[in-house]
Amino acid sequence: MPLLEAESLTKVFRRPDKGPGLKGAVRHLVQRRYSEHVAVDGVDLAVEAGEAVAYVGPNGAGKSTTVKMLSGILVPTSGSVRVAGLVPHQHRVENARRIGVVFGQRTQLWWDLPVQDSLALLRDMHGIGPRRYAETLERLDAVLELADLLPVTARKLSLGQRMRADLAAALVHEPSIVYLDEPTIGLDIAVKDRVRAFVRQIVADGTTVMLTTHDLGDIEDICRRLVILDGGRVVYDGDLQAVKDAYARDRVVHLTLAEPLASTSGIAARIPAARVADGASDREVTVTFDRLAVSAVEVLAAASAEAEVVDVRIDEPAIEDVVRKVYSGELRPSPQAGP
Numbered sequence: 264m265p266l267l268e269a270e271s272l273t274k275v276f277r278r279p280d281k282g283p284g285l286k287g288a289v290r291h292l293v294q295r296r297y298s299e300h301v302a303v304d305g306v307d308l309a310v311e312a313g314e315a316v317a318y319v320g321p322n323g324a325g326k327s328t329t330v331k332m333l334s335g336i337l338v339p340t341s342g343s344v345r346v347a348g349l350v351p352h353q354h355r356v357e358n359a360r361r362i363g364v365v366f367g368q369r370t371q372l373w374w375d376l377p378v379q380d381s382l383a384l385l386r387d388m389h390g391i392g393p394r395r396y397a398e399t400l401e402r403l404d405a406v407l408e409l410a411d412l413l414p415v416t417a418r419k420l421s422l423g424q425r426m427r428a429d430l431a432a433a434l435v436h437e438p439s440i441v442y443l444d445e446p447t448i449g450l451d452i453a454v455k456d457r458v459r460a461f462v463r464q465i466v467a468d469g470t471t472v473m474l475t476t477h478d479l480g481d482i483e484d485i486c487r488r489l490v491i492l493d494g495g496r497v498v499y500d501g502d503l504q505a506v507k508d509a510y511a512r513d514r515v516v517h518l519t520l521a522e523p524l525a526s527t528s529g530i531a532a533r534i535p536a537a538r539v540a541d542g543a544s545d546r547e548v549t550v551t552f553d554r555l556a557v558s559a560v561e562v563l564a565a566a567s568a569e570a571e572v573v574d575v576r577i578d579e580p581a582i583e584d585v586v587r588k589v590y591s592g593e594l595r596p597s598p599q600a601g602p
């Protein structure tokens with residue numbers, strides 16, 4: 264049985280219909296009108312224990328609303344949801360024991376307390392015994408390097424330090440499922456790498472992770488499965504690599520030559536399936552090709568036959584291209600058939 268299961272999960276919000284300006288607000292007081300907005304529209308989702316799933320979509324797609332229903336904060340309008348066999352909004356306390364939530368843009372630490380006091384409060388709220396708490400903290404410290412942060416009040420932490428402390432706060436009760444919402448937002452590359460490595464580690468240890476992010480690097484680093492939501496509906500649910508194979512196949516090879524080349528037409532003639540163009544300088548050439556039709560070795564051989572190649576750099580196709588196309592409406596993958 265999947266650890267997390269949603270069937271036809273739907274959330275409809277009622278929004279006040281106000282006219283513009285003060286006049287509209289006053290009129291609304293007298294004659295209230297509402298319209299309905301379907302934020303999540305019949306979502307089916309099954310996530311197995313130990314999976315890392317990226318749950319992505321443009322602004323307003325319904326990601327946070329789904330996560331709120333999964334964590335029991337919101338009651339679905341229709342459809343069903345179960346997390347570890349429980350209906351989250353009917354068993355909020357038990358559900359909270361099994362889940363951890365990290366919002367990159369908000370903190371669950373008590374702002375004016377030292378981190379160690381926030382963690383101790385969470386320990387007491389979850390009823391964690393002293394021995395288990397000490398062991399968990401030691402494990403978290405080994406990867407998140409918490410020791411220096413523990414005596415500092417949350418308000419004095421840098422963003423990166425705060426994120427490490429927040430991850431510890433979300434995981435101190437060893438939840439089996441963790442919802443991460445923009446966990447690396449605003450972090451510098453080094454801290455981002457550390458947070459991603461940490462999340463990979465908890466997944467390897469068996470924690471189920473559901474990641475909501477606009478940072479596609481997070482997705483590539485952490486998840487093998489991608490669920491794309493658009494307008495409240497799942498438009499793709501499948502393997503990340505399969506999406507790349509189907510939609511992000513263009514690879515770019517950047518070649519640096521020993522001498523400037525008068526024309527790239529000789530290279531182009533040897534690999535007709537590729538697009539050959541001048542690079543950033545007169546000694547550079549870029550070759551763009553479908554990686555399933557042409558290999559990088561063929562590109563290198565073609566270039567070497569025409570000129571002396573002194574350096575090579577390859578840009579792999581990025582999931583970013585696919586997701587960007589979905590967001591812009593250029594691509595509509597089918598949820599049933601996959602890409």
Ligand SMILES: Nc1ncnc2c1ncn2[C@@H]1O[C@H](COP(=O)(O)OP(=O)(O)OP(=O)(O)O)[C@@H](O)[C@H]1O
Pocket residue numbers: 276277278300301302320321322323324325326327328329
């Ligand atoms: N409490 C609410 N009342 C009315 N409408 C809401 C409420 N919460 C969310 N919505 C609307 O539901 C839709 C989905 O919102 P949601 O926050 O789930 O999107 P999201 O995919 O998480 O977006 P983002 O990437 O911007 O965080 C949006 O149109 C939003 O305006």
